[in-house]
Amino acid sequence: MKNITMAENTMETESKNSLFLSVLINLIVCLLISTSIPSLLVEPLLRDGSIITGTRYTITKEALNTISEDNSVSVIGIGSSQIFKALDGKCVSSNLDNDALVYNIAQPSSRAYTDMLHIPRIVSVSPEIVLIEIAPNLLGNTSESAKEYVEMRFKLDTMNQDNLDLGGWVDIIDPKHRNWVALNEIERLEFKQEYFPAVIEERLSRLLLEVSNAKEKSSYGWIPQSNSELWIDYLQTPIFPSDHYGFDGKTSEEREIYNDTLMMKTGNYNPSYRNSQAHAALDYEISTLLENDIQVILVSPPHHPSALSYVTNGKWDGLNETLSRYELWEGVTIFDQTWESGWIDDHFYDRNHLDDEGRVEFCNRLAPVIDIILSQ
Numbered sequence: 001m002k003n004i005t006m007a008e009n010t011m012e013t014e015s016k017n018s019l020f021l022s023v024l025i026n027l028i029v030c031l032l033i034s035t036s037i038p039s040l041l042v043e044p045l046l047r048d049g050s051i052i053t054g055t056r057y058t059i060t061k062e063a064l065n066t067i068s069e070d071n072s073v074s075v076i077g078i079g080s081s082q083i084f085k086a087l088d089g090k091c092v093s094s095n096l097d098n099d100a101l102v103y104n105i106a107q108p109s110s111r112a113y114t115d116m117l118h119i120p121r122i123v124s125v126s127p128e129i130v131l132i133e134i135a136p137n138l139l140g141n142t143s144e145s146a147k148e149y150v151e152m153r154f155k156l157d158t159m160n161q162d163n164l165d166l167g168g169w170v171d172i173i174d175p176k177h178r179n180w181v182a183l184n185e186i187e188r189l190e191f192k193q194e195y196f197p198a199v200i201e202e203r204l205s206r207l208l209l210e211v212s213n214a215k216e217k218s219s220y221g222w223i224p225q226s227n228s229e230l231w232i233d234y235l236q237t238p239i240f241p242s243d244h245y246g247f248d249g250k251t252s253e254e255r256e257i258y259n260d261t262l263m264m265k266t267g268n269y270n271p272s273y274r275n276s277q278a279h280a281a282l283d284y285e286i287s288t289l290l291e292n293d294i295q296v297i298l299v300s301p302p303h304h305p306s307a308l309s310y311v312t313n314g315k316w317d318g319l320n321e322t323l324s325r326y327e328l329w330e331g332v333t334i335f336d337q338t339w340e341s342g343w344i345d346d347h348f349y350d351r352n353h354l355d356d357e358g359r360v361e362f363c364n365r366l367a368p369v370i371d372i373i374l375s376q
Contacts, residue, residue, distance in 0.1 A: 042199055043058070045202055075103065077130075079115070082106075088104070116172065136316050139276060142277060155181075161188070220240070295373050296332045299336075
């Protein structure tokens with residue numbers, strides 16, 4: 001009788017263990033399914049502009065993965081819309097004496113505090129040079145007006161990342177912004193789920209009304225598929241807004257109003273000297289790249305000469321001192337176009353962005369600087 005009881009207990013224990021194992025396997029399968037389905041549902045609509053206007057914000061991880069496989073000397077440019085609209089990678093590449101591919105993965109309104117999230121993956125790509133923008137409007141802490149943007153970027157960037165992207169930038173994140181950053185799969189899934197209502201609405205609109213909010217092919221903001229022959233070209237030279245929407249499209253009266261109002265905003269920038277959120281991010285970006293034998297070019301983009309007339313003496317000393325400090329770091333080259341002569345009205349889309357003619361000028365000035373570094 002005792003032996004029968006022991007056998008029953010053993011069978012019961014094995015049954016419980018088997019049940020526990022089955023439940024555990026099912027949980028793991030459900031987790032895998034639950035993390036893959038949101039990606040399959042959400043990511044395509046983020047990329048095509050159906051549920052967000054900033055389609056370009058979704059490409060960084062995939063872009064860097066592509067660059068890592070190009071079997072070429074690589075130069076990567078990061079920064080805000082000023083670098084985005086200034087850097088024509090194909091133009092620069094074609095003007096180099098060295099064989100290299102120059103990529104533009106800058107993002108409108110970006111800053112070092114958001115760009116720093118991509119440094120670990122950039123390091124894994126092992127480019128020869130990284131261009132980093134330093135501009136007077138980007139040297140400071142996150143303002144109240146910028147919080148919504150930073151939250152959006154942190155969530156969009158980190159929800160598509162994985163553990164390869166984790167690094168020293170995590171310690172720089174303001175504790176008040178920690179809830180905007182996904183550091184594990186569960187948090188990444190939660191951010192993706194925030195887009196579900198918009199995804200469902202767009203899917204129903206396409207199904208029932210045959211109407212889509214996706215960007216039209218080759219329009220500004222349209223992103224080619226990563227398996228498309230257009231993808232590499234796009235990573236070098238993205239689709240820029242037509243000059244018609246800038247100065248070239250304004251009447252003389254509209255231009256006069258712009259010059260008397262918006263042009264003066266440039267003089268309002270107050271770049272910090274050091275110890276700001278931006279400087280902490282820049283210190284991390286630059287030092288991490290240099291530690292991994294990646295050369296750095298710090299780019300301070302040009303401003304319209306009329307806009308600079310509103311910058312009072314000493315107002316941008318924070319920018320000048322920041323560039324001077326980093327210039328002392330071995331492996332850093334300064335490409336400061338802020339006060340350089342030769343920038344004229346025909347080069348500008350607006351007070352602080354270049355147009356088609358400006359990109360050609362920027363290309364001609366930047367290519368020799370890259371060549372010197374690659375030839376060393």
